[in-house]
Each structure stands twice: as structure tokens, then as C-alpha cells.
Amino acid sequence: MRLLFSSTSGAGHLGPLLPLARECVARGHEVTFASTERAAAAVAKHGVPFRAFGDGDAAKRGAVFATNATRSVEASNERVVREVFGRINTGAALPGMRALVRELQPELILRDPCEAASWIAATEAGIPTALVSCLLERSMAFLNEHLVAGLRPFAQKLGVALAADVHQGSEAVVIGAPAHLDGDWEGARVLRAAPPHEAAPPARDGSVPEVLVCLGTVTGFLPGLLGSIGPAICEALGERPLRAVFAVGRGVDARALGPVPSNVEVVDFAPFAEVLPRCSLALVHGGHGTTLGVLAHGVPMVLTPLFSYDQFDLSQAVVDAGAGLRLPGPPSAAQIGVAIDAALANGTLAERAEALG
Secondary structure (H helix, E strand, C coil): CEEEEECCCCHHHHHHHHHHHHHHHHCCCEEEEEECHHHHHHHHHCCCCEEECCCCCHHHHHHHHHCHHHCCHHHHHHHHHHHHHHHHHHHHHHHHHHHHHHHHCCCEEEECCCCHHHHHHHHHHCCCEEEECCCCHHHHHHHHHHHHHHHHHHHHHHCCCCCCCCCCCCCEEEECCCHHHCCCCCCCEEEECCCCCCCCCCCCCCCCCEEEEECCCCHHHCCCHHHHHHHHHHHHHHCCCCEEEEECCCCCCHHHHCCCCCCEEEECCCCHHHHHHHCCEEEECCCHHHHHHHHHCCCCEEECCCCCHHHHHHHHHHHHCCCEEECCCCCCHHHHHHHHHHHHHCHHHHHHHHHHC
16 A cells, blocks of 8 residues: 655654554555655654655744743744644645655555645545544644644645544544543544553662653753753752653753752653653653653653643643643742652552553
8 A cells, every 4th residue: 555654853743653654664565754854864763765845944933933932822832833833834845745645646644733734735635644643632623723724825725625623634543642541533533553662571669769851852942941940850859869860852952950969860862661660750741752651651740731732731631540740830849849749659640650551
């Protein structure tokens, strides 16, 4: 079968698609993975044929993000979805995506919900799609409302009517989130297909709790954001009898954390399969890949959503499922410390996280 995968280049967006694309190659399907050139190296590691489409202008994207400091979280997210994912990125990607569809004639397009050129091109060509989502159902209504506002000029020019439902007109939704955290995606077939992970047996000796701190791959590159929360996290960790690994992200300047206490190890990347089996708690930002990765290892969480609407939705879903505690963002060192103490003392959180994992 001829399959075309399409995604933005963000790690959280590529993450759900790449293992599926690799598996389809292994099963003999004719697979092409399309994204911007920034994703080429990540796709190559999975052994999947890659084709690049146009990338949005970095200066234009930067101008959008630069104004977010003066806006509310909701207003910032509305603008990013409409202007960056909708107008800037789609405008750059759409010519290349339409050309790829004409050239490859895929029988199915498997797509990231935030990569909208594939949505338009598939609708125009009458090709069925499957949504491989990095978002819960509850986050899709917000995405679609503001994404379609940015896409309207492109769709109107091509005479394309975009679906109004939460699954963007897809035949099926593939998502790794367990049903306990997610809705039913009414109108679409739902396949809950988390990729397998190499999990070592738990190695928590309980004598000194170990904590993983991971704020994803984007936080460290948003101006001032890591500096607004990192020092408070380090202060709270340093005041407690525990050990911690703080993963700041590859290429991130860790000096934004300020003084790092002796019981905290700062790394650019923490392999979950190696670190989480010995952890009693994780402190995360509610990003899709990070949160589901922690949950897959049965580790409870303290969640502090920082900048993206889906982080708030997923964090609340984890709290509602009884597997974590949520803090406002950015919290103080005292708030973080109280939450860490409460989470470590709450055996029910650990039991629920293990059951969900």
C-alpha cells in the first residue's frame, strides 16, 4: 500500500508518527515521510524514506512568539495556532505537499493534526487520512477552531471545504493515550496504539527517592521560560533528601537554572527507559510525549503546564485519572516543594500511575 506520512518537525509531533512509519516499512508498505528539512535526521534514524516540503519563515514565526510575553496563555495559543501552524507553516508547505500527492498518489495519508498542508491536499485529492495524534480529543476543538481560521484563505483559493469535526475528517485516529485520559473521538475509529518501549524492571529501593525533571524539547528555547521556573525547581529539589535528574533538552543553555544543588544532575537528555525505572516521581510540563512516556513506566507526576493549551488539557486529564498533581505555572519553589512532598507521600498516586502505565 502507498502510504504518505506528514508531520511538523517538532519532536512531540514526530514522536507518535515515526514508530508507526518504521513498522509500515518493515511490513512491506511503500512509505514516504514528509516534513520540513529540520526533521530529516530524525526520520533517517528510523530508516524511513524522507521528502521535504517548504518550511515557514523563521523570522515570521519568531515575530509571533516574541509578542506572546504580553498576552495571556489563551491569546498566545490562539495566535500561534492561527498564524504559525495555520498561515505561516501551511503557506510554505502546501505547494510541496500538493506536488508530493500528485507524484506519489498515496492511498492513505497518515498525518499530524498540526500539519495542515496534508489536510488540505488530501481533501483536495479525495485521499483518505488517518490522524496520528499528539493531542487528546479535548484539545482538538481548540486547535481546529483557530487552525481553520489561518487556513481559510488557502482552502478558499483551492475550493476545498475542510471538515469541522475534531478528527479533521479522518477515517481513523491513532493515539497512544489510554482511554482513561481521553475522549471517544466521536465519528472516527480510534486505535490506541502506543509504541512498545524497552522497560527495565523497577529498581526503586525506596531509601532515597529519585525524581526526573523533564520540561520537553521546546521550553528551553522559549525566551526566559526556563529561567522563570528552573531555579525554583532546583531550589525545591535541593532542600529535600532525594536525588534528581534534570533533563533540559539538547542544545539548551543550562545556565538559566542558576545554582544547581549537589543532589541534582543536569543533563541534556534522559533516556526514559534507563532513568524512570528507578524514579518514584517525575516533574513534567504536560507535553504529550513526555507525559505519556512517564506514564508508560507507571511513575506518578507533578505537572506544571507552561505554554501550550494541550499541556493544560493533558495535565488535568492525568490529575482527573488520579495519577498526578497539578501546579500553576510558573510555580514558586515553595509550591513545588509542597507538591513533591505530597506526591511522594501519596501511595494512591503511584498505584494509579502504575495501573494506567
